Amino acid sequence: MLIQKFLFVFYISSLFWRENVCADNRKFPPDFKFGIATASYQIEGGWDADGKGENIWDHLTHQTNLVKDHSTGDITCDSYHKSKEDLALLKDLGVDFYRFSLSWARILPTGYIDGQINEAGIRYYEDILSELEKHGIEAMVTLYHWDLPQKLQDDFGGVLNDTFIDVFANYAQLAFELFGSRVKYWVTFNEPFIICQQGYENGNKAPAITKAPGIDLYTCAHVVLKAHAKVYHIYDTFYRKTQKGKIGLVLNTDWFEPASGDPKDLEASERQLQFQFGWFAHPIVYGNYPQVMIDRIGERSIREGFKTSRLPKFTNSEIEEIKGTFDFIGLNHYTTTLTRWKEDEAIGKPESLKDISVEVFKNPFWEGSASSWLKVVPWGIRRISKWIKDTYKNPELIITENGYSDVGGIFDDSRRINYYREYLSNVLEAIYDDGVNITAYTAWSFMDNFEWLEGYTEKFGLFSVNFTDPARPRTPKSSVNYFKNVTKTKCVVEQCL
Template identity: 55%
Template sequence: MKFNQLLIVFVVQVFLRTTYGEPINKKFPENFLFGTATASYQVEGAWITDGKGENIWDHFTHIHSDLIANGDNGDIACDSYNKYQEDVAMLKDLGVNFYRFSLSWSRILPSGFTNQVNQPGVDYYKNLIAALKENGIEPYVTLYHWDLPEPLQELGGWPNPDLADYFAEYARLAFTLFGDDVKNWMTFNEAKQTCQLGYGYGVYAPGVASDGIGDYLCAHTVLRAHAKAYHIYDEEFRATQNGRVSMVVDTDWFEPDSDSEEDIEAAERRIQFNFGWYANAIYHPDGNYPQVMIDRIADRSQQEGFPRSRLPEFTPEEVEYIKGTYDFFALNTYTTSLVKWSDDYPIGTPSWDADGSVTVYQDSSWNSSASGWLKVVPWGTRKLLNWIDQTYDHPEIVITENGYSDHGELDDQDRINYYSKYLSNILQAILEDGVNVTGYTAWSLMDNFEWLSGYTEKFGLYQVDFTDPNRTRTIKSSAKFYKNVIATKCLVDTCEE
């Protein structure tokens, strides 16, 4: 965008930076869908049961237990592999329209390759899907939520371009096995976390530190892999299965620190480097990476002495192949950050942050959660939804994750406050701004393994007792609140009809 366009967007949206206020007394549209979510490594446990293979998070938590809070891992987690029927009963009681969960690639394909299919793993997911359908709950299935089979990591992981083909073969198998009952597919969840934290900063599995190089190679493969899976569905399955395919992209809202030209440009640059990096190639009418990324990374790479840009280049054919590979816009969002202009970082060691060269921070007065990165800023989500609507040609948006962390309290009023205020801003975006949001997914159904934080941060609507071998689930106040919202489509005691 040119500056004049950015300024218009800023001026139009500036009124949205408001106090939290009370939730509005309007109803969600009748066709609006509510769900909740989990992910395979975070809840299933049974890490090596019934023929499952090792994945990168199994490997990482066992080798680098010192990097995880309390040395925790997902070996047992919530034991959902054995307790899925109890999970479905919780979902039924909540009254959700859908349940978003992910398949463990290693549980279905222990080696990562389709030549060896693990039938007990297939049966587990077939049984879970059947139980959901029997209770009137639609399965929303993610093919990849960060847990790459370890044998594929030993071939180089996502920076290896051949993984696009291995993923496509896995996707075809999943569509074949489960597609008659699954109508909503997501290829990847938050690929930026996979690539930036796993192959850039190196703090998440597989722990490869290659900032400014490995992260870009990873993203390039992931985008090609997504497109291959989408086209496979489109060409081989859509006519008979009548489903939808998307890729989940995550972001904060990035608010300019001021109305200066520099800060507005810095905020736009940040969202393009953070969100457009993945979203543009798929969702933007022009496809490809954001031009600001292409230009800046090429320029900095040249100054650093590289013979070509560290950001891989899509051919014109690849741009066309990837562009438009979605049936709805799948969005994960939790919080907001402020952005200030910064002079370009000095030329030196390559890094994604240096390529973007902005200052990002959060206001210390914003309400906090148990996660250092998660501040409660409801108005930011409304502004993000408007930005997506304007930038990506008014797509249908499904919010595939949104939630709040605490320390596991049963009477979790802060989570209720978060949900009510965020949902209110989402509803305002729908009713007042005309943004086409059709679904909302609360993260998460129950407390689970939260990556480097282990079990110290709790996002669940249901409490899980991780000291009890039975992993007892207990309903929280927020689940009762959410159940009422789903039943009434209303955030307050009485809504206007």
């Protein structure tokens, strides 16, 4: 009976929480840009083609059974051989920019600048940039979207070692030299929270190392932030003046909605936001980690018997080096999660979830998708955008990923269209009603692809890909026409004001 009452309260609440069922009929600003995104390992295939080296995702999919359908990215969409066809589809979509990532091991098979430089890999990305230029589409290039060359992982532990900083900087500088004159936006790292928390804590992403929970993920983040800052300063000092691009960091977060108006639930929401988004945003804006992280991890570390905090400490010079290292912040946002106060667990084995100590859950009445974690909660994108504005001095904010998953084989994807319409309506409200400095929006994803440990069981694409056909044909879903109309009219509805 108590459960029924609880669910009834949730149901009634959900009627009020679904605030934006009517789409906004205002136009986006004239200079607002629309783009679409992919990632190298998820679409390229050609895993060992033309001299490409092995990366940590090649290694994980070949050496383990962690992927749900036991698939790999060896071929995936085969974009390595179909890039011209794909870029023609991009032109027809009418996007202003294309966000894609470089496969580090395709350019530098061992990861090192003093090793072999793979000319075939360089030509592949040069051809993409030439086609984009020909079609009048700007390039947003991510340097690191999770596919570290395996040799760097083997040699020194990858992003757990400060050696990574200089190795990454050398790779980035090579990319600036080779491609920078044709790249409008650079992203150093995609979702460092996922790189560190899932790569080195819960094992849900490569390299899936779980040896030191509560420790390795903080070491990883510390190294990533210093590497990001070094690359930012290299671009700022040597390339910005001539190449005239921008460089930033892409961070992911849900909106964490308090489960009630109780001050403890409000505090839990803020803490969860700071332990995820603030973990990386606070250093690049203010120079150091959020105080709540410093205090909680430090206090628990001492009680656990550590001599110092498990959260590494920046030196004064590192604080100054990291502070201000962004021209824009990229936001990857898909869904909203409810938060509730949770009493701290007893001191024992370290774990990051114990450091946070927040209960997170979903409203069971929110609309779902093919991904268990992705509920359709359009107003969340407005609330997280406003929170970023208020917390981090209203930076230039680019929505770098936002999208909806289906199970595949669905060409009339009306639910995806509704998702985009309602989320984009809330972006409009964030811009016009809340004064958030959002300058661009990027749909995820261009086409169905390899979805990491979910393999091919979840599909985010506007274009369907037949993975059982060796030719990997692309078929437009209904959302293609909808998104084309948005890019053409800057309206989310057929008739704008």
